[in-house]
Amino acid sequence: MSVPYSLDVRGLSCPEPVICTKNALDENNGLVIVLADSYVAAENIRRLVTSLGYQCATEKNADEFTITISK
């Protein structure tokens, strides 16, 4: 079982969270956990992930989102 790659996109402007997530998915065989701190970033990442055919689960803790992406 591979260890998911942890990516922190908190505080990054649009569309950097999406670009970082896409690069991380390419580099890490589709196993990534993303930490985001805005609704917009979380929504955009979820839309990207779905369009690329990956699965994702989002957990909201206070003002932050943890998005676990897998194949």
Next chain:
Amino acid sequence: MGKKMIIVSGVVLGILGVLLVHFGNPTNMGVCVACFIRDIAGGLGLHRAAPVQYLRPEIMGFILGSFIISLKNREFGARGGSSPLLRFFMGMAMMIGAMIFLGCPLRMVLRLAAGDLNALVGLCGFIFGIFIGVQFLKKGFSLGRSQKQNITNGLAIPTFALVLLLLVIVAPAFIIFSESGPGAARAPLLIALAAGLIVGVLVQRSRLCQAGCFRDLMIIRDPHLLYGTLGIFLSALALNVAFGYFKLGFADQPIAHTDGLWNFIGLAVVGLGATLLGGCPLRQVILSGEGDTDAGIVLLGMLSGAAVAHNFGIAASGSGVTITGQIGVLVAAAFLLFVGFAFSAKTSSSQKGGIGYERSL
């Protein structure tokens, strides 16, 4: 946010863009973020171009609509600190580009929907500017991370909008209202404010962004935001035809010039600036209502840019673009390119995102 929301948001924006002309706003300028911020700069006396001075309630509506809905949905939060000073000057540069084309990307779509083919040239420039911006993003461009801030920071721009609203209602002697020209063409205050509030709420919810729609297509082939722009265009087109405002051609279009090269360059500068800043002028205004102080700084930069554009004779007019305007917009373009190079560094996601949630930028 679903596809339905972005389409509804675009359609309503297109309808209001034409209805506001019907109620008195300038022709083909029912809503224009750049022009209306320019009018506010004039109304405050920051420039003395007599035909374009009025505190446009639509802008206050955008900010307050976004503020109210983000507060209701617990999305309001003060954040900022991502190269704020540079963002101010980038806002100025973006506004100078818009003053050369005579409109922001939103007015570009509304002009196109009224048959103004000069806007088609502008659209090509806008897409070109976004394409350049995307190349910087692919090279790792970032203005740095923003941080959470004290809530008072986030309240600054909504409070500024409330003060402007109060000033337009009370109309003290030091506030200037145009007596002729586009600044004198205005929808009744309550209608303009209501339209602004509706747009503010919808765009905050749908995240509609004119630059984002082409940027996302280029980077991740995602057409989501494009549905919003298409919604604006098609609904405005239908209403323009119904009201008899539609007039196809290049010549004699309202508040526009036919200088194709400078229409192209003007909106290319806006496209580049908007891509580097993370959103078009409308998106910046909406974000500033949500507590994003970096977007608030861009808004103040646009306000100053409008003042500079008119004080220095950079702004175009119906008769074309002045030599000063040509120099001004090229300086704005050079500045944005410089920022693009200065903040681009090819990094892997591990360097940029950080492992173990370390904040590195």
